[in-house]
Amino acid sequence: MAESMTGLKRSHRCTEVSKTNIGETVTVMGWVQKSRNKGGIIFVDLRDRSGLLQIIFEESDCGAEYFKKAEKLRSEFVIAVVGKVTERAGSVNENLATGDIEVRATELRILSEAETPPFPIEEDSKTKEDLRLKYRYLDLRRPDIQKNLMLRSKVANITRQFLIEEGFLEIETPMLTKSTPEGARDYLVPSRVHPGNFYALPQSPQLFKQLLMCSGYDRYFQIARCFRDEDLRADRQPEFTQIDMELSFVDVDDVIDVNERLLKKLFKEVLDIDVALPIQRMTWQEAMDRFGSDKPDLRFGMELVDVTETVKDCEFVVFKGAIENGGSVRGINAKGQGAMPRKKIDALVSFAKDYGAKGLAYLAVNEDGTYKSSFAKFMKEEELKALVEKMDGESGDLLLFAADKNKVVYDVLGALRVHLAEQLELLDKNEYKFLWVTEFPLLEYSEEQGRYMAMHHPFTMPMEEDIPLIDTEPGKVRAKAYDIVLNGTELGGGSVRIFQNHVQEKMFEALGFTKEQAYDRFGFLLNAFKYGVPPHAGLAYGLDRLVMLMAKEDSIRDVIAFPKVKDASCLMTDAPNIVDDIQLDELMIEIKKKSEE
Template sequence: MSDLQRTHTCGQLRKADAGSEVTLSGWVDTRRDHGGVIFIDLRDRYGKTQVVFNPEYNSEAHQQASSLRSEYVIAVKGKVAERPEGMVNPDLDTGEIELFVDELEILNTCETTPFEITADTDVSTELRLKYRFLDLRRPIMQKYLAFRHKICQVARQYFDENNFIEVETPFLTKSTPEGARDYLVPSRINRGQFYALPQSPQLFKQILMVSGLDRYFQIVKCFRDEDLRAQRQPEFTQLDLEMSFVREDDIITIVEGLMVDIFNKIMGKEISAPFPRLSYHDAMKLYGCDSPDLRFGMTIEDITDIAKKTEFKVFQKVAESGGQVRGINATGCAILSRKEIDELTTFVNQFGAKGLAWFKVDDGGLTSQISKFFTAEAQSEIKERFNAVPGDLLLFVADKESVVSQSLSQLRLNIGKTNGLINEEEFNFSWVVDFPLLELNEDLNRYDSLHHPFTSPHQDDLQILEERPLDVRARAYDIVLNGVELGGGSIRIHRPDIQKRIFKLLKIDEITAQKRFGFLLEALKYGAPPHGGIALGLDRMVTILLGLDDIREVIAFPKTQKATCLMVDAPSDVDEKQLKELGLSLRKPD
């Protein structure tokens, strides 16, 4: 145990502390030698303080300090002094003072680090993840984690003030394979049987409503064994909540209040609620996706009706065969060269589009290689539909609906970013509501739930549930921030007869339903109240609010895109004894 016990942090001392005797502990951030005097910036989580080893002040401490190197852990005792005039450092909260050292204790040395412990470390992500214990020493990373902590604290306080109870739900639970694959955990006691790590607390929180808890929340880890993309992790954190005796508006209002609270208390910004709402139909029609970025315009317009009347065979053929011809107005982009437009064509190719038709708008009308196939009347209609003026560039995709929507949605974002149409300082919330309850899985010739099988159908659509299932609306809602789905929820099915009808539509027979969800069906028989909820992605939220691109920056110990932890080398082999205890044996892959 050190003889020198910390009295202050490295971010705490101010001009008013001059003359005080204090003890600081931390890491050597930088070392400078000037005229025989050694200056050290001592760093801890709270900040930095300049400490001075002057041989005229204390020769013994100065001699000891000659051995100090970056990232040594030290404790220093000395007297706080005001910095000389002209030597104040405005970049540090402690920049008006320095500490003259009387006593130094080296608590630990440090080998040469694989990268510098600075904010702008320019090394590979893999190296940072392997040495995450060093990466997390960087002040910027500690700032990110502290920001995340504050959001959790504000959320907990907000939910408590609104009569929610925080309840922990099990991590070792039952596998109910719907959607992504489960992470399975073999049971030693019950040989041949497995637990699953939960993809969400969905069923448990519904059962808590049946139990009469009325309002529940949890900041909870969830697990999905899926192919990872840039913003996905195999384990992730949700702000999860559920409420009884509510409708959609009640849950939406609670979530909006939470966001207003977070922005006010943490971001220092005022945002207004209620947030705008779009139906799923309008979101797909105007933006080509169900998570639109509303920070800029450039909505998608449909000209399929005009395309049928033109002589341009590509448009005509698609329009007459049930496809769509839709486009966007890239305002002011008529200056783009043919090469740049060809690059946009290559861009939409990756989303299935076979090509990209275009018109440049000038004083004479629409100019393009395909202009000759469009009458003056058709060109006038197109200009009017897009509110096009000279200098604009109209871009079109003709194909089946799914290809057109995805291509134009991504093209809109691409042009918005590259042409500076998006205000990166803006935070734009919206809700997307009235999703379809089901979608057709053509590969398996069945219906799938667009959200999950426990989402309630719209009351007015129950009568067409079996006859026109694809027309049934779900009582579901997603919250979107800057074009990213921040969370999704729904009013749940609370009647067992309706739940059974949904299972039947999904081709989940009674035996399978009983095996997977029997406990829920049983609970619904015993006076389940109307209820609903939502889950918000905490990792995504923190990433967006900090203006970052990589979700791994806000998770203390994230996985790679191969779902590995480079620091602890997980997953890893286990020995034969452990496998034998579990009744497992491994076979080599074919």
């Protein structure tokens, strides 16, 4: 039966007890990790968020009543213990912070009993994730998950302190706002007071933070909850947290400077890692040409090589056709992988097809200098030799080629180099390679929509020298946009914003909006701009992604307290779920049943 803790007050968390407390009486509380009855002496490992502490129950210390109670202890019971700190009688446990001491109990209260959990509460659990997420409140007791969430709290706290010291004001923006469908899908919230009308949950505080700059707040930040109704991946959730900021009277270098210093402080204080400043910068075009990705992982080489000129006169129809259609031929060199079995090469071809390739051409340079290739018979000896030379190929190398439109080639080889690096174990989680990617294209053409779309959002400033191209060659316009990338993951992105009316109008024209449509969607921002708007710029980090990389985890679910699964549902609460008809009636909403085929 559960007891009260009346009259007891916890004096220490488990690992706050140390050798300096030997001889003192302490009161500790927590969960039973393990209980071992050795006959006449009971060893209990007590756990709280700080770690483990060994408790010893002996009848001579605690008396018959408490000893009898101690015999009942099972895993996950919640207990309070009063006892004396002593030097550990047995051998010291080097793996525990409290491995050189123990507490000899004089009093025990069982605050709460526990059923046997559906899986062990232990680090590096092998239990299936679905089961752990169903019982997330138990999963959150695991020391590794608790360390992650404590690390997350520390990152948020240091960020907040740093930005306040840099003159930023923390200001909250609304959760219930207007839907502006330009980008990912909005989560919609029906209004009871305005039947048939909907709020949207914010995908980001973008428009509001720009309004705050119009209102003269100069530097704003917010650790903001954001929502996007999109398909999930390991580093995506339907609700997530941004470290969001906006600054007035600044340009690209000012935003980059403050954020480099923030990253340096975070990595030093949290992980004791020195981030060398300035962080390397690379234009979007260079990143695509060298790595096939706008978020390149710089921890390994295997860069893309453009061999279009080298093979342009060859008779291999795949290369020839791609070049004639305005595409390119590019390759990567998997050093030392020339002896890769055919079965594994076929698996790489299959992987490439998942990214839009029709196939993957390969050439292995044998140790004797001969070639094993899928296309060698279509090329002359000197052409093959020139190709291997261009690829910096040596004996034992495997050369892999994609030939298609540039976008497909980039996508395929960009993904393939990372896939190979994973297979070859080239990715070191203890290495942190930062990169700023700059000068993104302002617009990208959507075949689906039949128009240009903003690559970031419609308020991104073009490079000044490219503004005249908006009317004539919109696809060539570069943006004053920048992403911060770490180990192949985009940590955050931002841009200088358009603040001149004539540039904003040109942007809307390029996106296919009439003046009326632009005002219908963004009128409140455009009207605000009529009353004096400072040049401004900003950036937002995905806090979840940043913490995931700092904690060396593979999924952001491991650094979020209550995450959703791939279909955006919560296994623990069964959300989303049906609601009562009376609630729907109040909102004047009727559920339309899908007609059966």
